[in-house]
Amino acid sequence: MVHWPKTVYGNVILLMLTAAVAPVLVWAAVSLSGPLVWATLAVVAVAGVALYVRRRRIEAARERAWVGAFSFKDSVDQMRAREAV
Numbered sequence: 001m002v003h004w005p006k007t008v009y010g011n012v013i014l015l016m017l018t019a020a021v022a023p024v025l026v027w028a029a030v031s032l033s034g035p036l037v038w039a040t041l042a043v044v045a046v047a048g049v050a051l052y053v054r055r056r057r058i059e060a061a062r063e064r065a066w067v068g069a070f071s072f073k074d075s076v077d078q079m080r081a082r083e084a085v
Helices: 008-032 035-066 072-084
Strands: none
Touching: 008 035
């Protein structure tokens, strides 16, 4: 699994690293300039987009699963109600 940053600082660092690595990859692809290189880059790009979409769907499904679920606060409220009686 990949660690996805959850903070603004982490996202900025990830963006900076991506901005630093992307030109190197493009330069290497242009230098090697063969159909195999371009096909590999296309597959990597499609896979990256697919992973991003998959991650968003999983996060949305997790959010929907938690709606209305029994929480720790509910158990504390039940304990306090028992103690009050």
